[in-house]
Amino acid sequence: MHPSRRQFLAVSAAAALSVPAWANESDSILDCHTHFYDPTRPVGVPWPGKADKLLYRRVLPADYHAVAKPLGITGTVIVEASSWVEDNQWLLDLKGGPLSIPGIVGRLAAGTPEFAGQLERFRKSNRWLGMRLNADQLDKLDRASPVLRDLKQLSEANRELDINGGPGMLPLVNQLAKALPDLRILINHCANLPIDGKAPPAEWIQGMTMAAKHSNVFCKVSSLVGGAAQRRPANAPVPADPAFYRPVLHVLWDTFGPDRLIFGSDWPVSERFAPLATVFGIVDAFFRDQGQEAYRKFFAGNAARAYRWPGA
Template identity: 25%
Template sequence: MASPMIDSHHHFWDPASGGDYGWLSGPFEPLNRKFEPGDLRPALQANDVSGTVLVQTWNDLGETWDFIETAANTDFVAGVVGWVDLTDPHVADTLAELQQSPNGKWLVGIRHLIQTESDPNWLLRDDVRRGLQAVQDAGLVYDLVPNLPQLPSAIKTTETFPELRFVLDHISKPNIKNREYDEWAELMQGFRSERRHVWCKLSGMITEADWQNWTPGDLRPYVDHVLEIFGPDRCMFGTDWPVCLVAGGYDDVIGVLRECLPDLTARQREQIFGGSAIEAYKLPGFQS
């Protein structure tokens, strides 16, 4: 029997809610509308996706509370990566309150939009490290979402916390459109010794490519490099829907990733398309 297919990275949002969605302008203007479970469900059904991981969209605790309620009321949301203020001295209490709430089991990870911080070494601050320790003590995953400037501090953080599970989002967002590869590829090697407790999402790639003209061949060198570092057992599929819609549909994201994985065994593909997300996030409802 095939393993369940899990989309490890997608979002919901409502710009009218007052959240920090100023980036939904310019080329992203087509996404400046409400996206909710009913919008995603047809694509999941068409592609036999069994479950998803709903990921924070801005640094707001209220969204985290809303998202775990959404998970409780949505049959396909298998887990939530939310936000808490890692710098808050009482962050451990906040995590405990979330986890002990009626919908607390759906919180599987924490993320902070570190690329919005002016300090590329934000993760290395003492108050942030205290917060990361609280995430580890709570048994949660920490999602890393660096751009190239934050990548060295992200690697250092995984070295500092060998018992904390990390997931690297969007293969660290290399500039695929301009074929900027060498510096990214060299920095990514830093994760090689940490792969025991770090997973990497094969997600967000078409958005970093030429939106109108990308091909599987544009993405393949980046996918190959990530696989060489992490191995199929530490890589996972994610669509980054609805952000991906500026460059391609849900089916396109799945199709191009499959085209970039021609040499893997059936078991390795099942690991990438579901097993890794279940293992990393310990998704409720999918644990054996």
Template identity: 30%
Template sequence: MEIIDAHQHLWQLARPECQWPTSDLTPIYRDFSAADFNAVSGPVGVSGSVLVQSQPCAADTEYLLQQAEVNAGVGAVVGWADLAAPESPRCIAQLARHRKLRGLRPMLQCIAEPDWIIRPAQAPGLEAMITARLSLDALISSRHLGAIRQLAARYPELNIIIDHGAKPNIAEGQWGDWYEPLAALAAQANVSCKLSGLITEAATSAELTQTGRYIEALWRLFGPDRLLWGSDWPVLNLQSDYPSWLTFCRQWLNANAPEAEAAVLAGNAKRLYRIQ
């Protein structure tokens, strides 16, 4: 069965724009290359990926696009652009000329104002994204869900993909104030969600089974056509490893929704990110 990893990162610590990860994050405080990714993903049957930005900097986007050019397995790149900049429409149009750029991620979790994305200053950049057919990856937590719902209603043509299930605080058992606004957001047809990043929201040394309730919720809300599997590698290494996370998700799908396995593991990513 074809598998497309809808969320992976690459970085080089020596690059000037690389400000994260920091040295306290020992398991991931080193360079991660495309060869490293292929070494962990290839043996478990992953044939392609979506390469996602990790630094809020245009230089990081250029680096990822360069990596995509020389790595055939990278089917799409989600980069970064300053949506608040007056020149953002021009910059976005220029970025969109790259044959593998398929989305932008403004790293909303790092912005103090939860409604930043729906403020008037961001409108020209968002409209430029729609014109260029670029998706918006939403790196958010529960505090942003209301604003993203407004965004989705305001721009029904904008393809919005929620990263990491909106990062529920699994370690503290967060539920209602995550699930209820996420359910309201999921009612918007232009919103999809990644089955990724959940284990890193659990307590230290937590078992993967602790994510099961949250996987079930994401499945219930987004269903077979709007859920995409991703690893969030190498951030995943903080709590688990690549084969374990993939195996656990496949086992869950086989037990609960075997008919949707092909879509969640590859088909939805190919369609939503226009991977050829």
């Protein structure tokens, strides 16, 4: 599934030739989309399933640190994949060791009677940065919507919202950003666009453009290799060459600019398609070309603005 070692080293060597001096400085690099879990807990985990031979294993900060440290990645924001409310607390209690964990993106059931109490509980922790929502919960956003009611509470608590879904969710993001202009919204995985190395479809560009008109909307540049895998036969390797992903990255850059794009790997899910070094190398190459300030914003500064952890 992964690109050959020879292919990866060739790409890395070519990229290294153009590394400006500032790119070798020891700035913080923050990965804003990882998942940690432990199936060996007495209660187990709701995700991933036991049949998943790649992901069904203990995945903890030390495991990520082992592959992230050589790339200069110093910290991560964890995104909760579990639907169990108590797993918000499990992540808050997780120790990062040498890996910095400035906070987590939790998961609560918006639109339910329990939401207000759950939000009040977890907002007491500065490390509970917000929550993730699947886009299919945004189908009806009129004034009577219980989901909209709860997201307004989230906004008033000064917490953010990660949204995951396909390209069709972008008009809903536009609608939500208009309804709640103080709610910071992070589009996950570039709206899960299938990537084929060519110019992205007009509908996706239009949707991203509409969403980006709202200053409270950010885009997490994550799961690019997952998008590439959507356009390839099962188990076929995805391209490691950063040039393959540049048509999509250029649109995101032109649409959101230097202040609202954020790095995320989607590790360990990304391991289905490519090693972390390839995932990082794709965006590292592109943002080096945008200059020192944009590079630092993408890999740390913009996340601080979007998540607003203490001191940011």
